[in-house]
Amino acid sequence: LNIEEYISSGILEAYVLGQLDAIESAKVDEIARQYPLVREELNIIESAFENYANAHAVAPAPDVKKKVFEKLFGEGTEIDNTIHSNFKENKDTTPVISISSRNQFYKSLIAASVTIAIISLFAAFYFRHKWRLAENSLVALQQENSTLASTYNQVKYSSEQKIKDQEKLVSSLLDTNSRLIKLKGLPTSPNSNALVVWNKSSKEVLINVKSLPAAPSDQQYQLWALDNGVPIDAGVFEVTDSLQLQKLKTINSAQAFAVTLEKRGGSVSPTLSSMVVMGAI
Amino acid sequence: MEYLYEKYSAAVYGVVLRIVKSEDTAEEVLQDCLLRVWHKINDYDKNKGKLFTWMINIARNLAIDKIRSKEYKSQLKSNDIDVNVSLVDKSYEERFKPEYIGVRDMLDNLNNDQRSLIDLMYFKGYSQSEISEEFGIPLGTVKTRVRSAMEKLRKLFVN
Numbered sequence: 001l002n003i004e005e006y007i008s009s010g011i012l013e014a015y016v017l018g019q020l021d022a023i024e025s026a027k028v029d030e031i032a033r034q035y036p037l038v039r040e041e042l043n044i045i046e047s048a049f050e051n052y053a054n055a056h057a058v059a060p061a062p063d064v065k066k067k068v069f070e071k072l073f074g075e076g077t078e079i080d081n082t083i084h085s086n087f088k089e090n091k092d093t094t095p096v097i098s099i100s101s102r103n104q105f106y107k108s109l110i111a112a113s114v115t116i117a118i119i120s121l122f123a124a125f126y127f128r129h130k131w132r133l134a135e136n137s138l139v140a141l142q143q144e145n146s147t148l149a150s151t152y153n154q155v156k157y158s159s160e161q162k163i164k165d166q167e168k169l170v171s172s173l174l175d176t177n178s179r180l181i182k183l184k185g186l187p188t189s190p191n192s193n194a195l196v197v198w199n200k201s202s203k204e205v206l207i208n209v210k211s212l213p214a215a216p217s218d219q220q221y222q223l224w225a226l227d228n229g230v231p232i233d234a235g236v237f238e239v240t241d242s243l244q245l246q247k248l249k250t251i252n253s254a255q256a257f258a259v260t261l262e263k264r265g266g267s268v269s270p271t272l273s274s275m276v277v278m279g280a281i
Numbered sequence: 282m283e284y285l286y287e288k289y290s291a292a293v294y295g296v297v298l299r300i301v302k303s304e305d306t307a308e309e310v311l312q313d314c315l316l317r318v319w320h321k322i323n324d325y326d327k328n329k330g331k332l333f334t335w336m337i338n339i340a341r342n343l344a345i346d347k348i349r350s351k352e353y354k355s356q357l358k359s360n361d362i363d364v365n366v367s368l369v370d371k372s373y374e375e376r377f378k379p380e381y382i383g384v385r386d387m388l389d390n391l392n393n394d395q396r397s398l399i400d401l402m403y404f405k406g407y408s409q410s411e412i413s414e415e416f417g418i419p420l421g422t423v424k425t426r427v428r429s430a431m432e433k434l435r436k437l438f439v440n
Contacts, residue, residue, distance in 0.1 A: 010409040010424045013431070016330065018338035019408050029329055046334045048434030050292070052403060053337055058295035060311060061304070065286060068312045072282065072319055 006031070007041045016045045165244050169197075169208070172245065177201040181257050183277035189213060192276050196223070196257045203250040205234050212239050212276060215261060222262040224270050225254035236266040256280040282319060289333060290315075293340045299404045300344040310347055314340040345406045395430035398423065 006012075014020050015028045032039045172178050177200045185192040195208040207223055215221055215238075223234040234257070235248035258278040260270045293314060298307040317339055325335050391399070401407040409427060413420040 008424060008428055010427060013402065013427060014408055016334055017402060017406075018342065019406070042330065044435045045431060046331050048431050049337075049403065050331070050333050051434055052399060053292040053296050053333075056295040056299055057291040058298055059291040060294040060308060064294075064308050064311065065290070067308070068286070068315050069283070071312060072316060 001031070001035075003035055003037050007038065012038070012042055012045055016042065016049055168206075169245050172197045172199070172206055175199060179281055181279045181281055183257060183259060183279035185277055186275055188274075189276040194259060194277050196279070197245070198251060198254065198257075198281070203252055205248045205251050206245040207237055207248055208245050209237070209239050212259070214239060218264055219261050220264045220266065221259050221276075222266045222270070223248055224258050224260065225251040226256040226258065227251075227254050231258075231270050233266065233268070236262070236264075254281065282315075285318070285332075285336075286315065289336060292333070293337060296337060296404070297340050297344045299400075300341065301348055306347060307344075310340060310344045313343050317343070341403075341406060391430055391433055395426055395433070398426050399430050399434075402427070 011020070011024075011028065015025055020028065028038075028042075032042055173180065179198045179200060181196040181198065183194045183196060189212075192212050193210050194212060195210060197206040197208070198204070205223070205225070209221075212221060220236045221239065222236045224231040225234050226232075232251060232254070233249065234251055237246045237248060240246065256279065258270070259276055260267075260272070261274040261276060262271060290311065294307055294311050297310045297314075298304065301307050301310060314336070318336055325332060398412065401412050402409070407415070409423045410420055412418065413423045
């Protein structure tokens with residue numbers, strides 16, 4: 001390599017002016033390392049150009065310094081993050097500032113996402129809690145509702161039953177063929193009494209127990225019709241509520257009715273000693 | 282960084298102003314240059330040259346990028362170029378640093394050919410072969426003139 005020729009080739013000036021590509025300037029670096037003369041010439045060119053620049057020096061307006069340093073250190077917190085990535089991007093011509101602000105943008109984007117996620121999580125728990133409460137009270141309300149419904153049905157049934165009984169009683173009493181027979185307490189049970197409705201045309205017999213002593217569990221009251229002195233079985237019945245009419249066996253002809261306390265299921269002939277009420281037509 | 286600013290901002294600004302011919306743009310480029318120097322200071326290898334050389338090359342490239350951008354071209358078109366030139370000369374006179382006055386006198390030692398060659402290389406980013414092609418000067422002549430200009434500028438340095 002002819003050093004004189006190399007030095008005068010113009011490549012060193014181009015090197016100092018940054019006009020060479022990476023391969024060419026690496027070559028110049030290598031030669032400068034090997035030849036001190038080349039290194040020396042590079043120093044001279046650098047100084048020559050520096051002097052040339054100084055000869056054209058113009059101090060910037062005083063406020064420029066303030067502006068530049070505000071820009072530099074105003075984004076001070078961002079510099080550390082961007083500095084390393086920027087070192088690698090030698091060919092990058094984008095202003096560094098925009099990278100920082102892009103970073104800032106992504107940071108706030110991430111922050112916003114995290115905030116929304118946290119809020120959503122809390123909201124999810126809150127609504128789940130609400131939902132559980134609502135479900136529990138719904139179950140409670142449904143149970144209450146079915147209880148009310150069954151109570152209502154019972155009440156409805158029993159009141160309908162009562163109304164039917166009363167209608168039956170009233171219609172029985174209003175029937176012109178009906179005879180009302182008041183059975184009065186005998187000396188064995190003076191406070192007892194009952195009412196028998198006997199329809200002469202339909203032969204139907206109904207009994208309403210107003211007041212009878214409760215029968216022992218192995219015994220039942222039995223109604224008898226007396227036809228010309230002969231007792232005829234008219235059926236057994238239970239002691240029930242005062243307004244209920246119990247339908248017993250049909251009786252074709254009778255002059256009086258009586259109730260005796262018999263064994264459960266009834267007897268063929270009445271036990272006269274246990275007669276409690278009696279009434280004549 | 283402040284030291285860098287005090288030491289080099291006038292030279293960098295002066296060169297940039299010569300290239301972009303507008304104070305606002307020159308301030309912008311100076312700012313971009315300092316930002317880049319700040320962010321890429323680890324890229325600087327002192328074995329390969331002086332810090333000033335590295336810095337002024339960054340500034341020059343930024344400034345040349347600027348005047349080549351379309352935006353800047355259309356902006357300049359609407360301005361009166363004469364105004365820009367006189368503006369540069371005015372600030373050049375006003376804020377010229379006294380310690381460089383001797384250097385400036387010495388620049389007069391360069392003849393017109395030498396000065397315009399160095400200006401083309403230094404302010405327009407021309408390579409020597411580009412100058413040869415553009416102005417129809419043989420490449421050998423360009424090299425000789427640059428060499429002798431370098432010799433003269435070197436003397437300024439030695440003094």
